Amino acid sequence: MSDRLYIFDTTLRDGEQSPGCSMNIEEKLRIAHALAALGVDVIEAGFPVASPDDFTAVNRIAAEVPNAMIAGLARAHPKDIDGVAEAIKPAGDRGRIHTFIATSPIHMEAKLRMSPDEVVERAVAAVKQARNLVANVEFSAEDAGRSDDDFLCRIVEKVIDAGASVINIPDTVGYMTPDEFGRKIKLLRERVPNADQAIFSVHCHNDLGLAVANSLAAVENGARQVECTINGLGERAGNAALEEIVMILKTRADRYNIDTGIDTTKIVQTSKLVSQITGMPIQANKAIVGANAFAHESGIHQDGVLKHKKTYEIMTPESVGWNTNRMVLGKHSGRAALKARYVELGVTLDDEQLVAVFERFKALADKKKDIFDEDLQAILNEDAEINTEHVKLVALHVASGTKDAPVAAVKLDIDGEIFEATAKGDGPVDAAFKAIKSLVEPNGKLLLYSVNAITAGTDAQGEVTVRLQDGERIVNAQGSDTDIVVASAKALIAALNKLPNMHAREVHAQYSGV
The missing domain is CATH 1.10.8 (Helicase, Ruva Protein; domain 3)
Known part of the structure; x- marks a missing residue:
């Protein structure tokens, strides 16, 4: 019989911490439902004390998303732990409190300004408090990769005694190499007296490009939960990519003989959903989910694939959700x-x-x-954005040429009232954006504008991603159309609809933004 690896997805927590990847509550719910359908075992829905919106998102996911265990992150502070317990309450026995504290010398001294004894005391108290509130408690030793082995053994033993049933060993800064990390997991499982009373988990960052390799090294040494994200999203260079972990284990079942419970045929659609909501494009050569993952251009490769697909394809496109x-x-x-x-x-x-x-x-x-x-x-x-539209595109006309400055005329429906404006720009998209932004408040600062062709051909839909910043709020949105200028206008309007306090400017019926 094969072994079982639990997949802990933190796209909605660590993934959202990627710069520009902030999601609203409805978007988080859509992704959470997709993750549950994908078959992940644990969904880390957020950090409830970070903001009222984060609390609400975790609470609604706990209430509305079935099957998966719903976790919330908490520092080793009483207020954080109480907040998570309240947020995940609708999940009942599917709720998990995930509490953490740093254990490396540099973190304890420079960040926490606590002694090792104080850190152990705080960790034990946090786990005990959490265990009195829920049945399932996970403890993470932040920056475990750079933590002293003896101290790590000591704190892990104490928190297991206090009631933690999952012990997470994160390579928080992506510092370790696979052989080092594998040895660390093996050492903990062998030296901690009560190690058999907990599942060991790993959470690897990709700063040196080793997140997946380190995660697999940990699995080879007894870790049975991997914390990962869709498309490898996450702080800095990101986390271990869920799709890569899962497909390595499936493709190399001869080596690992470990099941994950993931419906791999849903990987691509989940990947695309996350990309579209977060506004983070998937690089073409990204393993498993990139547009070129199953593409062959070399004549030698094409000849081989035509004769027998397995000459150059170690898995089928259909197995991960591509439709050829x-x-x-x-x-x-x-x-x-x-x-x-x-x-x-x-x-x-x-x-x-x-x-x-x-x-x-x-x-x-x-x-x-x-x-x-x-x-x-x-x-x-x-x-999916229809029900949240305050601003709707009614009409757009753009004139541009090699000698004349492009001019855009736009008509918008803003909360049921029609507004019109024209504007010149450096290009047709710039003109359209200026015309639209002349009619709505707030404007928002444009941080990202990117264009991708959804399919091949001159009549392909163009998909435009826009990222706006209004104060501390950063939002992403997409628009698609066979006309790239229209797609751009749709994307900008979708982003504007996500900004708070959206309303029409006080303008004349016609506005000339020249």
Whole structure:
């Protein structure tokens, strides 16, 4: 019989801490539902004491997302632990308090300004408090990678005695190499007297590009929970990528013989959802989920694959959720066919959702001949923003040429009232953005503008990602259309809709932003 590895996903907590990856509550819920469908064992839903919104997000995920265990992060402080307990209460016996304190000399001395004895005392008190509130408690020794082995053994033994059932050993700064990290996990499991009473977990950062390798070294030495994120999101260079961990174990079952419980066919769609919500594009050569992951250009490779796919493909595209067949849906297709295709893609639509999505599908089918699965995913994600729109694009006209400055004329519906404006810009997109931002308040500072083609061909939809900052708030949004200027306008408007206190400026019916 194969062994079992528990997958702890921290996309909604550590992943969201990536600069510019802040998500609103509804977006977090969408990702949490996708993670549960993917089959992750534990969803770290957030850091409840960080903000009221974070508390609400964790609380709603605990109440609305089934199957997975729901965890909240807490420093080793009574207020933090009480906050997590309250936030995860709707999850019942599926709730977990994840408490942590730093254990490396540099962290204890420079950050905590505490002695080793004080750190042990604080950790034990935190675990005991948490264990009195919930049945499942995880303890993390922050910066365990650079912690003294003897001290680490001491604190791990104490917190297990205090009631921790999961012990997390993080390589918080991505400093360790696989052989070092593997030895550390082995040492703890051998030297800590009560090690058999807890599951050992690892949380590896990717500062030196070793997060996945270090995680696997830990698994080889007895760790049975891996903390990871979709697309490897996370602080600085990110975390171990869930899709890579899972597919290594599946592809190399001959070596590991360990199951994860993940439905690997849902990996790509989950990856795309996270990318679209966070505004973090997936690099083309990213393992498993990158656009080129199963692409072959070399004549030698193409010849080999045509003769036998396994000559150059160690896993099938379908096994992770790529669909190599072209969509045959078009403008003559009906609701039933569209709904059936979404079911094949792992998406269930109710009647109301189907009506809205079908309308957008028909509009796209009138613009381009071939509809691909990627187009359907873009339609679905764009449709998810409908109910939160305060600003809607009614019309956009742009004139540009080689000699004349581009001019954009835009008509917006802002909370039911129509506003119009024109503006010149350095290019058609710049002109459109200036016209739109002349009509709404606040403007928001543009931090990122990126364009990707969703599919191939000159009639492909362009997907635009926009990142705006308004004070301390950073939001991401996407827009897609066969016209890249329209896609850009949609993305900007979607981002503006996410900013607080959105309303129309006091402007004349016509505004000339020149």
